[in-house]
Amino acid sequence: MxxxxxxxxxxxxxxxxxxxxxxxxxxxxxxxxxxxxxxxxxxxxxxxxxxxxxxxxxxxxxxxxxxxxxxxxxxxxxxxxxxxxxxxxxxxxxxxxxxxxxxxxxxxxxxxxxxxxxxxxxxxxxxxxxxxxxxxxxxxxxxxxxxxxxxxxxxPDVGDSVMSLKAKFFKKGLNEKDLVVLSAAHTIGTAACFFMGQRLYSFTPAGGSDPSINPVLLPELKSTCPEKGDVGVRLPIDRGSAETFDIQILQNIRSGFAVLQSDASLYQDQATRSVVVDSYFVPFGPSFEADFASAMVRMGRIGVHTGSQGTIRRTCAAFN
Structure with missing residues (x-):
């Protein structure tokens, strides 16, 4: 002992x-x-x-x-x-x-x-x-x-449940707030239709489409990603604000306009929902930008090699 x-x-x-x-x-x-x-x-x-x-x-x-x-x-x-x-x-x-x-x-x-x-x-x-x-x-x-x-x-995967996502983040020393604000990095960028098929056409357990998708968004998603379409076609992850880093992605999650299943799942768990709603959409709430920056710094500490550990590569694609 x-x-x-x-x-x-x-x-x-x-x-x-x-x-x-x-x-x-x-x-x-x-x-x-x-x-x-x-x-x-x-x-x-x-x-x-x-x-x-x-x-x-x-x-x-x-x-x-x-x-x-x-x-x-x-x-x-x-x-x-x-x-x-x-x-x-x-x-x-x-x-x-x-x-x-x-x-x-x-x-x-x-x-x-x-x-x-x-x-x-x-x-x-x-x-x-x-x-x-x-x-x-x-x-x-x-x-x-x-x-x-x-x-x-x-x-972490776009098809993961919120419980699975939380477990994977906890394993890295991150919490529910980190999960929400780091997922909000989806405020910029696109996703391939390859990642949308199950959510749009064979969502478990009942099949069909994910019922959490806003009825206004569903036909938009299906028109871009038809069931037998090109899985490589890409669509914006943050509807309405795909090229600017902002809080719109969290508003979309609240309103059922989340494109990715993993983002939508954040609104289906009490702990992550309270971050999405209570933290950023109430008067005098905390700053999303500040919380994102803090989460990025914490993520950047995961498993680092410092001091005499590891090496400094001469080129990034190859070991020395």
Whole structure:
């Protein structure tokens, strides 16, 4: 019993020490232009492709929810065992933008800035490009040395129940508010009809369409995603405000206009419903933008490698 207690103290100490390595301005002395370089590349990419912002935001989420925010999703050995080949990572992109930033940073500050930090910074800059809040990003992550497709088996999925989503978030040290505000990242971006088929045509248990879909929205969804149509066709996730980071996505969830089943499920659970309704749609309620920023910072701490852990990759798609 005494030994177990001592081991717990040691583990707690080193976990706290590891997390203390993350700090705002980690590269101020070693690579002072690091954040400016990433921001400029994100702005340039977004100027030529309006889908850049949601893609980079999603990339950060998918990286953190597997082995932690350590860049494992970036590895591309051309093998089916690479993590990025996981079913749950379908449609994830932005790899070329991260590699572009890495290449420039390697030219300026060789072996200094991790790919994991570039992903986190690019996600913040993507939010800003979409007219969302600026927030300070803690940096000091190092890159992971494992990339395995089987490790991504438990990614949150658009077909998950709210209880399953909550369990997956709790497992990463996040709470119901984090689930709601991070799901609200769907305020920008699109989804493929591939993810809509079950909700529109074979919703369990009775079949047919999900009864929680507003009757005004249902024909819109079915016209874009017919039952025998092209599953690759994409539709805006945030009806009426798909290119601007704002609170409209939460209003849509309240009104039955959620496009994704996982978003709609947030209104079917007392704890997450109270966040959606009570927190943001009452006079003098908290700031959605501030809560989103805080949740992004907390997510960015999941499973990080710092100090002597991990490595700094020379290129993001390959181990050194």
């Amino acid at each position: 005494v030994l177990s207690f001592i081991l717990l103290l040691i583990t707690t100490y080193f976990l706290g020490f590891s997390q203390s390595q993350l700090q705002v301005g980690f590269y101020d002395s070693t690579c002072p232009n690091a954040e400016a370089v990433v921001a400029a590349i994100v702005r340039d990419a977004a100027a030529s492709n309006p889908n850049t912002a949601p893609v980079l935001l999603r990339l950060h989420f998918h990286d953190c929810f597997v082995e932690g925010c350590e860049g494992s999703i970036l590895i591309d050995n051309g093998l089916e065992t690479d993590e990025r080949q996981a079913f749950g990572h379908q449609g994830v992109g932005g790899f070329d933008i991260i590699e572009r930033a890495k290449s420039q940073l390697e030219a300026e500050c060789p072996g200094t800035v991790s790919c994991a930090d570039i992903v986190a910074l690019a996600a913040r800059d993507a939010v800003v490009v979409a007219k969302g809040p600026f927030y300070e990003v803690e940096t000091g992550r190092r890159d992971g040395m494992v990339s395995n497709v089987t490790l991504a088996d438990d990614m």
